[in-house]
Structures are given as C-alpha cells and as structure tokens.
Amino acid sequence: MVQPPSASVTQPRGLRGDYSRAAADYSVEQHWEDYSAEEHAVWAALYTRQLALLERYAAPEVLQGARSLGASATQIPRFERVNRVLAAATGWQMVAVPGLIPDQSFFEHLANRRFPVTVWIRRRDELDYLVEPDVFHDFFGHVPLLTNAVFARFMQAYGEAGPKAMAVPGGLRMLSRLYWYMVEFGLIRTALGLRAYGAGILSSKGETVYSVESREPQRLRFELTRVMRTDYRIDTFQRTYFVIDDFQELFAACYGTDFAPLYRRYAALAALAPDARLPEDVPLPAPT
Numbered sequence: 001m002v003q004p005p006s007a008s009v010t011q012p013r014g015l016r017g018d019y020s021r022a023a024a025d026y027s028v029e030q031h032w033e034d035y036s037a038e039e040h041a042v043w044a045a046l047y048t049r050q051l052a053l054l055e056r057y058a059a060p061e062v063l064q065g066a067r068s069l070g071a072s073a074t075q076i077p078r079f080e081r082v083n084r085v086l087a088a089a090t091g092w093q094m095v096a097v098p099g100l101i102p103d104q105s106f107f108e109h110l111a112n113r114r115f116p117v118t119v120w121i122r123r124r125d126e127l128d129y130l131v132e133p134d135v136f137h138d139f140f141g142h143v144p145l146l147t148n149a150v151f152a153r154f155m156q157a158y159g160e161a162g163p164k165a166m167a168v169p170g171g172l173r174m175l176s177r178l179y180w181y182m183v184e185f186g187l188i189r190t191a192l193g194l195r196a197y198g199a200g201i202l203s204s205k206g207e208t209v210y211s212v213e214s215r216e217p218q219r220l221r222f223e224l225t226r227v228m229r230t231d232y233r234i235d236t237f238q239r240t241y242f243v244i245d246d247f248q249e250l251f252a253a254c255y256g257t258d259f260a261p262l263y264r265r266y267a268a269l270a271a272l273a274p275d276a277r278l279p280e281d282v283p284l285p286a287p288t
C-alpha cells in the first residue's frame, strides 16, 4: 500500500489501537501524560514480576540492556528519554505506533534502526495473556537487546531482508519464521547455562520458566534453513525452541546468507511441523 506522506492510515480490522492519527509510516505521538494511574499500575505489576525472573532466566545481555535503559519500575517509560540511551548505545530509536503495522512499514523501520513500540498497555485482567503486542511486550521484550551492538545489527539486517522476501512467493512466510523463532522465542547457551532472550518468552511469566526448565519442548541447535522451514504455534507455548551460542552466530547466518535460493527451494514445499524432528537436528539435552 503506497500512500502520500501526509495521508493518515486506515484502521486495520480487528486491531485495538487508534490508527486515526498515525502518519503514513504508522508512527504516532506517545502522549505519555495521557496514561492513567491504573495504566501505570499495570506496568508496575508486569515490570516487577518479569524483572525478578530475568536474573534467573534471561541472557546476561538482556539484563544488562534492561538496566542500562533506566526504565521506571512504576511508570510506563517515556520513549524520548529511553531513546537518548538507545541512540548513544547503538544508534537505534523506538518509534511509537498504535499496534501491529503492515509488514512493509515494519521492515522499513527496522532497516533504518527504528523499532516500532505499541503505545497502549493491556488491562489488569490480561496480565498473563494478550493476543496483540502492547507497550509492555514491545518495550520490555524487545528494547533491552537493542542496546547490544551485534543483536541490533541483526535486527537491521532482518529489516533489510524484508522487501526481498516479499518479492518471492512464500518468501515472507519463511522470513517470518526466523523472526518468530529467533527474535520472539530464541534461547541462548551461556556460561551460566541455558537462558532466554526472545521477547515473546521474556514478556510471559509462564513461558519464561517453561522455555528454560520444562522437559516438554525440544531444544535444537540453531540452523537457519531448519528454522525457516518450520511452522510455529501461536496459541500455546512453543513445541520447539532453537538455541544459539551467541548473537554473532545469528547475525552471521542472516547477514552472510542469500535467502533467495532458500525461498526458491523450500517456499513451495510443505512446512515442517512445529514439533518435527529431523535426523540432522542437533538436540540439547533435556533439563534435569
């Protein structure tokens, strides 16, 4: 969808945010002063609960990033303040958006080191589960790692890969799986043991513990093609997690690979099931 820069966007069907005042790139003003006391209280409840879990379950880079952002435990962050920290760390910026935005705009923001962050926050009766991303998921889950130079560069490369994927039938679906498994639900091996870094994991109390400690899911060594061929579940905890050794591995795989031959080879084939196990998979031992 191509729009002149001055045109406002239309409200995507079924989404909760207010798109009426969004710019053509879907950005909006945060209007921090309009958050209610109850909305700040919901933030405080979520932030306090998840921060306590980070020490035990999150990659050290996430913890370090979360601390460096200087976000308040009691108030929804002011994006402009956090942006000063982010700019100094990696040159990234958060851009306020009404909610989910079209793929093309999303990729363009990432390619230009801008991460779209939803402005609204969930209700108190949704602390444990939310269908759409809100400010807590987008901020707490995604922004800390944008202070990490290697992960930040990976995210930019992901954005740059978007238009090429959209140009090949089935390409976008394969690229989306990379985001799902390695940005939302990624695990990493550390000197401290297995840790989580994915935003979907770290913004969920239940999945933070489950992803690291449960014996139910399989945990496979990251392999780019395997990830891009594998369907995922959106209605329950993951059946499979892919595990990297460090963020350099992820960046190198994305930046150093021409995805076009992969799309041509696999896009027309049936996807692998979320719980598939192939002979060439390298599983990690189940937690004891």
Ligand SMILES: [Fe+2]
Pocket: 133, 137, 138, 141, 142, 184, 199, 200
């Ligand atoms: Fe997310």
